[in-house]
Structure formats: C-alpha cells, structure tokens
Amino acid sequence: MIIGGKAGQGTNKAGSVxxxxxxxxxxxxxxxxxxxxxxxxxxxxxxxxxxxxxxRSHYLEANLIVALDKRSFETHKNHLAKxxxxxxxxxxxxxxxxxxxITTETKKYSNPMLISGLASIAILAAAVGIPxxxxxxxxxxEYKRNLEENIVFSTEIYGIAEKTIGHKFTLKKGTEKKKSxxxxxxxxxxxxAGGLDLYFAYPMTPSTSLxxxxxxxxxxxxxxxxxxxxxxxxxxxxxxxxxxxxxxxxATSGGGFGLMQEAxxxxxxxxxxxxxxxxxxxxxxTGVPTYTEQGELRYALNPGHGEFPRIVASPGSVEESFYLxxxxxxxxxxFQTPGILLTEKHLAETTMSVTLxxxxxxxxxxxxxxxxxxxxxxxxxxxxxxxxxxxxSSVIKWSSYEHDERGFTTEKPEEIAQMHEKxxxxxxxxxxxLKTIRTVNVxxxxxxxxxxxxxxxxxxxxxxxxxxxxxxxxxxxxxEPFPVWELEKYRGKQGIxxxxxxxxxxxxxxxxxxxxxxxxLIQKYDGRPFxxxxxxxxxxxxx
Amino acid sequence: MADTLATxxxxxxxxGCGNFGILNAIKKAISTLxxxxxxxxxxIISSGIGCHGKIFDYVNLSGLYSIHGxxxxxxxxxxxxxxxxxxxxxxxxxxxxxxGISHIIFAAKRNADITxxxxxxxxxxxxxxxxxxxxxxxxxxxxxPQGNIEEPLNPxxxxxxxxxxxxxxxxxxxxxxxxxxxxxxVEHEGFSFIDVLQPSVVFNDTYKEYNERVEILxxxxxxxxxxxxxxxxxxxxxxxxxxxxxxxxxxxxxxxxDWNPVENRVSRQERLEKIRxxxxxEL
Numbered sequence: 173m174i175i176g177g178k179a180g181q182g183t184n185k186a187g188s189v190x191x192x193x194x195x196x197x198x199x200x201x202x203x204x205x206x207x208x209x210x211x212x213x214x215x216x217x218x219x220x221x222x223x224x225x226x227x228r229s230h231y232l233e234a235n236l237i238v239a240l241d242k243r244s245f246e247t248h249k250n251h252l253a254k255x256x257x258x259x260x261x262x263x264x265x266x267x268x269x270x271x272x273x274i275t276t277e278t279k280k281y282s283n284p285m286l287i288s289g290l291a292s293i294a295i296l297a298a299a300v301g302i303p304x305x306x307x308x309x310x311x312x313x314e315y316k317r318n319l320e321e322n323i324v325f326s327t328e329i330y331g332i333a334e335k336t337i338g339h340k341f342t343l344k345k346g347t348e349k350k351k352s353x354x355x356x357x358x359x360x361x362x363x364x365a366g367g368l369d370l371y372f373a374y375p376m377t378p379s380t381s382l383x384x385x386x387x388x389x390x391x392x393x394x395x396x397x398x399x400x401x402x403x404x405x406x407x408x409x410x411x412x413x414x415x416x417x418x419x420x421x422x423a424t425s426g427g428g429f430g431l432m433q434e435a436x437x438x439x440x441x442x443x444x445x446x447x448x449x450x451x452x453x454x455x456x457x458t459g460v461p462t463y464t465e466q467g468e469l470r471y472a473l474n475p476g477h478g479e480f481p482r483i484v485a486s487p488g489s490v491e492e493s494f495y496l497x498x499x500x501x502x503x504x505x506x507f508q509t510p511g512i513l514l515t516e517k518h519l520a521e522t523t524m525s526v527t528l529x530x531x532x533x534x535x536x537x538x539x540x541x542x543x544x545x546x547x548x549x550x551x552x553x554x555x556x557x558x559x560x561x562x563x564x565s566s567v568i569k570w571s572s573y574e575h576d577e578r579g580f581t582t583e584k585p586e587e588i589a590q591m592h593e594k595x596x597x598x599x600x601x602x603x604x605x606l607k608t609i610r611t612v613n614v615x616x617x618x619x620x621x622x623x624x625x626x627x628x629x630x631x632x633x634x635x636x637x638x639x640x641x642x643x644x645x646x647x648x649x650x651x652e653p654f655p656v657w658e659l660e661k662y663r664g665k666q667g668i669x670x671x672x673x674x675x676x677x678x679x680x681x682x683x684x685x686x687x688x689x690x691x692x693l694i695q696k697y698d699g700r701p702f703x704x705x706x707x708x709x710x711x712x713x714x715x
Numbered sequence: 716m717a718d719t720l721a722t723x724x725x726x727x728x729x730x731g732c733g734n735f736g737i738l739n740a741i742k743k744a745i746s747t748l749x750x751x752x753x754x755x756x757x758x759i760i761s762s763g764i765g766c767h768g769k770i771f772d773y774v775n776l777s778g779l780y781s782i783h784g785x786x787x788x789x790x791x792x793x794x795x796x797x798x799x800x801x802x803x804x805x806x807x808x809x810x811x812x813x814x815g816i817s818h819i820i821f822a823a824k825r826n827a828d829i830t831x832x833x834x835x836x837x838x839x840x841x842x843x844x845x846x847x848x849x850x851x852x853x854x855x856x857x858x859x860p861q862g863n864i865e866e867p868l869n870p871x872x873x874x875x876x877x878x879x880x881x882x883x884x885x886x887x888x889x890x891x892x893x894x895x896x897x898x899x900x901v902e903h904e905g906f907s908f909i910d911v912l913q914p915s916v917v918f919n920d921t922y923k924e925y926n927e928r929v930e931i932l933x934x935x936x937x938x939x940x941x942x943x944x945x946x947x948x949x950x951x952x953x954x955x956x957x958x959x960x961x962x963x964x965x966x967x968x969x970x971x972x973d974w975n976p977v978e979n980r981v982s983r984q985e986r987l988e989k990i991r992x993x994x995x996x997e998l
Contacts, residue, residue: 351998361990367983369976370796389997393989394981396971398795401821405788408781408818412761412792415779416800417977420792438782528994530987561977562777562800563756571771571780572764580724580772581780 173236174251175292176217176244179210182289183240187218189293189314191352191523193302194222196310198346203523204230204701209377209461215243224346227525228489229634232703235341236299238292239265240274257337259295261288270336277328281321290315290322294329301339304330350527355519355627358490358526359449360385362497364393365533367505369418371397372406377461378451378517379423403428407435411444415570417561419501419536423449426468427458433475436510440480440595442570443549443557445504445511445538447497452516454699463699464518466626466672469681472514473652479592481599483511484652488613488629490524496649498533499609505536507602508556509595514651516672518701519627541566547577551590555597603653611648611655618642620715621667623688625651625678631702632670632711639708641715651681659686666691668714670707673697720745720755724772733913733922734766736887737834738773741803743894745776748801748901758801758901759793761786763810765841766915767834770805784814787822790829791966797977798967801901802829809839812848812868823879823906825966830900830907833870834887836915844918856918870910871946875939875959881907882942882959886929887914888922892955899957905965912953925953932956 173190177183184205191201199222207216219230232251237258239245245258245265252258262271274291278284290311297307307330308323315322353361360382363371371390373383386397400406403424410420424432429450439446452468454460472484483503487493497513504511541558546566550557557577560568569579574591576582582591615633622645624632629647636643646662648655659682669679669690674697682688692714696702720742728734745755760778762768763786771780781789787810790802811819811833819831838856839845845856846863849870854863875882881903885893893911900907912929914921930952936942942959981989 351994353994353998357998361993364986365983365990367980367986369980370792372792389993391971392993393986394974394976394979396795396974396976398970400788400791401817404785405791405818405821408785408788409792409795412779412789412794413796413976415789416759416793416796418796420796434782435785438785442779528990530990533987535983562759562797563754564777565756567775568777569771569780570778572782573780579780580722581769 174234177240180212183216186289186292190220198349200227200525202227228630291329294326295333298333350525356381358494359497362494366498366501367419367536370413370420373423376425376428378520403431407432410446414444421447437476439510443508449513460699464516469677481509485650486514486626491526502534502536505538548579549577554601555594611650612658613647615645624670635704635707638704663687668692670694722775731916733887740890740893744897747898761790762805765807767807784810787818791827804831808835808847808849823877826905828965834913836913838919840915880905883909883957884955886912928953
C-alpha cells in the first residue's frame with residue numbers, strides 16, 4: 173500500500189504501523205519512506221509492501237493507496253495496481269477514487285493535522301478485514317498520545333471505510349511472525365552485540381536515527397551517546413575513547429565524513445580501532461539529503477592522507493547489517509585500524525522483516541599485553557601490537573607523529589621505514605584473516621553474472637524473483653581490502669553491474685582489480701531506489 | 716632525586732625557550748599531585764602540534780599525541796571513556812584559539828572535567844613565526860611583513876564568557892607559581908584553563924616585558940565582573956593567578972551519573988540477553 177500526505181501528517185508513522193499490522197498476520201514486510209528535507213508541508217509517502225515469505229523491496233504498484241491530500245492523489249494515481257483501490261480525502265479531491273472526508277472528520281479533534289495519518293490505518297484495517305476490536309488494540313499500542321481521541325477517530329473512519337470499500341482484500345496469513353526493523357536499528361543493535369560502549373555523532377541524514385536510538389535506549393545496554401559540536405570533535409573524541417579502552421563508533425554522511433578525514437588518518441597512525449558509519453545520500457555537497465545513492469564507494473575506499481590499512485564493508489540487507497556491524501567492530505579491534513561501515517539511505521531507513529539471532533554475532537576482544545616491557549607499537553611478526561589501557565604503571569604513548577616502538581616521535585630513516593612496514597604487515601594479516609571469513613555473498617547459480625553491492629543487492633534479488641529471471645548475483649560485502657581471492661574466478665567473464673551512481677564505481681573496481689568485463693551497466697542516480705518492476709525489465713533488456 | 720618524569724627523548728626546543736619553564740612546572744605539579752593522592756598512572760596527557768606539543772615526548776606520562784587543534788576533543792573522549800582519569804591537555808595558542816577554537820569553547824560550555832594549558836607565545840613558532848590568534852596588533856611575521864592587522868583574542872575573557880569554571884593565567888618565568896596553578900587546575904572538578912605567558916626567544920621574545928609587567932595576584936578575586944575587568948587590562952601590570960573559579964556540575968556526571976564505561980562494561984552474555992529481550996518487547 174501507499175500512504176501519501178504532507179509532512180506532519182504522520183505518513184511515515186502510519187507506514188510503520190501498517191507494516192506492524194502485516195507482521196501480525198505473519199507476513200513479511202518491506203517499508204520504504206520517501207520524504208523531502210522539510211518539516212511541515214510538501215509531500216511525504218510511505219510504501220508498505222508485504223508478502224508471504226521474504227520480500228526485499230517495496231513495490232510502487234499498490235493495491236491500496238490512501239491519499240491524505242490532493243498532491244498525493246496526483247502523484248500516486250498512476251501507481252494503482254490492477255483491481256486496486258485509491259482512497260482519497262474527499263475534502264480535497266472530488267470525483268475520483270473512493271472519497272472519505274478526512275479533513276472534515278479530523279476537525280473534531282485537538283490536533284487535526286497529526287491525527288489524519290491514523291485514517292490510513294483505519295482504512296487499511298477495514299480493507300483487509302481486520303475486526304474493529306483488533307484495530308483498537310493496535311491503536312492502543314502504537315498511538316498512545318491522545319489515545320481516547322485516536323480510538324474515537326479511527327473507529328469513525330473504520331466505520332465509513334467499511335461502508336464504502338468493505339472488506340475488499342483477503343490476505344493470506346503467513347507461517348512465521350517476524351520482527352520488522354530499520355537498517356539503522358539493526359546496526360545499532362549489532363554494534364551493542366559487538367561490544368560498543370560509546371557512540372559519538374553530529375546529526376546528519378541518514379545516520380541520525382542511530383543517535384536517537386542510543387540516546388533513548390543506550391543506557392539499558394551500558395552504551396552512552398554523545399553529540400559534540402561537529403564531526404571533527406566526533407571523530408577525535410572516539411579516538412580518545414579507544415585509547416582508554418572503550419569500543420567506540422561514529423556515524424555520519426558524506427559531508428560529515430569529509431570533516432573526519434584528518435581524524436581518520438590519525439586513527440590509522442595511532443592505530444585507533446574506531447568504526448565509522450558512512451550513510452550515503454545523493455551528492456555532491458548537500459545534494460539531496462533525504463534520498464538514496466551509492467556515489468561514495470570510491471570515497472569510502474580512499475579516505476585520510478598517508479598510507480595505512482582500513483577495512484570497508486557494506487551490508488546488503490537489514491539482517492546482514494546486524495551481524496556485519498558486530499563483525500566490523502571486532503575487526504577494527506583485532507587489527508587496530510579504522511573501519512567504515514558503508515550504507516545508504518535506502519538501507520538505513522528502510523524497515524524489513526528479519527529474524528535475528530544475537531548468539532551468532534562476533535565480539536570485539538583486543539590482543540592485550542601480558543608480560544615483559546610494554547611497547548605500544550611493538551613490531552610483531554603480524555604487525556599487531558598488544559594493547560594496554562590506562563591507568564597503568566607502564567607508560568602508554570599513542571602518537572600522531574611517526575614514532576618508535578615506544579610511541580616517541582622519530583625522524584630516523586630506519587624507524588620511519590620500520591613503522592611503514594609494521595602497518596603493511598597488519599594489512600597482510602588482515603587479508604589473511606578475511607580469507608577465512610565470508611567476504612562475498614553469492615546468490616543463485618544461473619547466467620548471467622550480476623555484480624552489485626550494498627542495499628542494491630536487495631533490489632536485484634527482488635527483481636529477479638519478480639521477473640522470474642535466472643542469474644548468479646555476486647555481492648562483495650567487503651570492499652577494502654577488496655576480496656580478489658574470492659572474485660578472481662570471474663576474471664575475463666562478462667557481467668552485468670547494477671549500482672546506484674552515475675559513473676559506475678563498482679564496475680571500474682571490478683574491472684581494475686579482478687578483470688571483470690562489464691557487459692552492461694545498470695545505473696540509477698535520481699535519488700530513488702530501484703523498484704522490482706523497473707529493474708527486472710532493465711535486466712531483461714540487457715540479457 | 717632521579718627525575719622519573721624525564722624521558723630519553725632529545726629536547727629540541729631553542730635554548731632559553733619559555734617551554735622549559737612549563738616543562739619544569741608540570742613535573743613539579745605531578746610530584747605535588749602524587750603527594751595529594753593523585754598518582755601518575757591516573758594522569759593522562761595530550762597535546763596539539765607545534766613547539767608546545769613536544770612536551771608530550773619529554774614527560775614520562777601516558778597519553779595521546781594528537782593533531783593540530785584537536786587535542787581538546789581527544790581528552791574529552793578519554794575522559795568520557797574512563798572518568799577516573801585526570802586529563803591534562805597542552806595546547807598552543809594556534810591550537811586552542813585558531814584551528815581548534817570550537818573544541819575549547821564547547822569543552823568550557825559543557826564543563827568537561829579536563830585541564831587545558833595553553834602555551835601562549837603569540838606566534839606560530841614551529842612554522843617560523845607567523846602571527847597567531849593572540850598576537851598583538853602590529854606583530855611582524857613572515858605572513859604579516861607590514862604588521863598584524865587583526866586585534867588579538869583574549870583567552871581569559873573568552874573562556875569566562877562561555878562557561879569555564881576555572882580560569883587562570885600563569886607565566887613560564889614563574890615556575891613555582893605555575894606548578895601551583897597546575898595542581899589547583901587538575902584538582903578542580905570541571906573545565907580548568909591556564910593561559911601561560913610563554914616567551915618564544917626567536918620569534919616573540921617577551922621575557923623582558925613580562926618580567927617587568929607580571930604581578931602575582933595575592934588573593935582571590937571577589938567576583939566574575941572583577942575577573943573580567945582585570946583580564947581585560949592591557950596596560951600596566953599583568954596579573955597572574957586564578958582569575959575565576961566556580962563549582963558547577965561536570966559534563967560526564969550530568970551525562971551518565973556514576974557510570975564508568977570501561978570499568979562497568981556490560982558483559983557479552985548480558986548484552987545478548989538484553990538484545991533478545993529488546994527485539995521481543997520493543998520492536
């Protein structure tokens with residue numbers, strides 16, 4: 173279904189309640205919110221798609237559309253699926269669709285604007301034949317503020333909808349009731365599972381909900397959230413926190429990550445295990461803040477001045493976000509170097525049905541100094557120096573200057589070279605370790621080969637299922653070090669590359685690093701994620 | 716007595732540099748703090764980049780040699796992770812009032828429980844003497860051959876205005892007085908700041924001027940207004956000492972009370988159990 177209205181009418185909230193309602197029927201859901209960068213007015217909409225069994229994308233072709241205002245009707249009237257219905261606010265739209273005077277009805281209540289989104293839930297409940305009593309239970313759980321008004325209003329609308337559209341749809345019940353959560357929720361929980369202690373962030377879409385998550389729920393898990401004055405402070409405070417032995421994560425988007433560059437390099441030099449979350453949105457610059465893109469792959473692979481190892485990985489689903497975040501937090505600690513969790517708005521803010529098993533997560537446990545003289549940058553065979561945290565009778569010196577093994581500034585040629593080699597040894601150790609874990613996901617075994625990454629993986633998988641297309645989908649989860657050992661088997665092979673940017677960044681990397689010949693490049697760079705119908709037809713065009 | 720706070724690092728400050736006075740003062744202060752029960756294991760240092768920053772290598776204490784302007788953020792991160800530690804951050808006037816001015820203002824604003832010592836020599840000495848945020852008007856350097864056309868910042872009044880709860884001025888030429896200021900600053904609960912008048916013998920040799928003008932404040936100032944008035948004084952005697960001190964709630968305690976993130980870490984099993992419950996109840 174699609175719920176459309178103005179910002180402030182609660183369409184996103186209504187979307188998530190609708191998703192919850194489908195979940196209650198043991199169906200899987202996928203909810204995508206589309207909203208411009210403003211607080212009141214404009215046009216917001218939430219697409220909630222549901223199926224029995226896994227669903228990895230929203231479908232814009234909706235069986236039920238609720239247009240709370242005229243603009244929503246104009247925008248979405250062509251998105252109506254065959255046999256679908258469009259319910260309009262008849263105070264704004266005359267002569268089309270099924271009319272309900274939503275504005276008139278809301279005027280009886282204390283906050284007409286905010287309450288109007290609730291109408292869509294009542295309409296959905298009526299349309300799929302959920303009894304009024306069950307609707308009231310849902311309202312009690314999800315719309316607690318002004319509850320009495322909410323119950324009266326929703327039963328009123330439910331009554332009108334029952335008369336006008338009746339129980340139009342019969343939805344099959346699924347077999348398993350799953351939880352639905354956003355990519356950012358999954359990342360927040362994954363980091364906690366991996367050992368997070370301190371979270372630092374300056375608000376920036378699409379990372380912001382992580383800050384809210386930890387501010388609201390962190391205490392329960394012993395996690396503290398801090399909002400400093402800017403992203404420069406964010407990154408430097410996180411580095412300081414790791415010096416004291418705390419597991420720290422920061423999150424931002426492209427612009428904020430630009431401000432973190434010098435700290436990223438500092439983390440490489442002092443060997444600080446900080447996990448950076450980089451949520452992509454359309455750039456360059458301010459770009460289109462509340463939409464999605466994958467234009468920062470190259471940016472994520474090359475941040476910070478100077479040479480040092482870094483770990484970059486990008487999850488391909490909400491579920492994978494959970495495990496990968498814990499794994500990345502473990503990796504940055506194991507190798508004492510900064511890492512980047514690369515996501516997009518489409519993953520960060522999308523709600524999806526998942527089954528999470530916390531026991532399967534990994535845990536960040538650093539190598540600790542045991543005995544003998546402590547040297548912070550002890551030159552070991554694998555380049556990894558055992559750690560000590562203060563307070564300690566041994567002196568622990570981390571330094572941004574090139575340093576000797578004890579952490580004192582050096583300008584001696586042999587020591588400069590030695591430390592370069594130590595950091596390079598860490599890179600080799602990291603690569604050897606990555607060879608022992610899963611770094612590339614492969615789905616299916618048909619032809620052609622389709623390469624993609626990040627949240628676009630979900631779009632590709634759903635498009636293949638929708639279009640009944642056979643293919644092998646190859647998703648590098650780890651992007652730096654690039655898993656050539658896994659991908660080399662595709663050398664010289666032709667493949668289709670699907671990515672959400674205009675220059676084909678993944679295609680270029682695949683070509684340069686493993687010699688994949690991109691036969692076709694399917695791109696999208698209008699801020700909107702692929703829908704299965706359009707992507708399926710594009711894949712068919714090139715095969 | 717052996718100088719256990721000394722390191723093997725070769726000292727590369729210019730002979731006669733004011734930084735030597737600050738180095739001696741910090742060593743004295745650490746000895747006094749240890750007598751007061753604050754052991755050196757708990758004292759963590761940081762510094763920015765510039766001549767002042769070299770002090771990091773010359774004091775045998777744990778810490779993080781940060782980057783230009785950011786050490787004030789670094790120490791706040793360390794403090795938040797383990798509030799049992801005492802943080803001393805050495806900065807230059809370029810670090811604190813140029814590159815990193817946002818960090819010092821916000822550290823003061825939130826009353827972060829750290830001590831910031833600014834080696835205020837009024838010049839960018841390590842890059843050969845350009846004007847700095849605290850250079851006087853008319854200061855001649857390689858980037859201002861006709862003289863600095865900007866007015867200097869006043870570190871003391873600026874920090875008092877934004878909420879610092881301990882504001883002092885010291886002089887690198889009065890080591891015992893400075894050592895005592897450092898002890899009091901570290902013992903102060905909340906954001907403490909010492910602006911240290913530091914002659915740069917090569918680029919801004921102010922020894923003669925300071926030796927004539929510096930005057931030790933004999934008793935605490937009566938009010939915030941008096942502190943501001945005295946800090947603004949440009950002519951005549953240059954007072955050194957504690958200008959302003961007030962007790963206010965500190966940031967980390969306001970944020971998480973008696974919690975200590977590294978000492979009270981929640982175990983893995985407990986986390987997994989809580990996550991399972993959270994998914995079940997809240998989602």
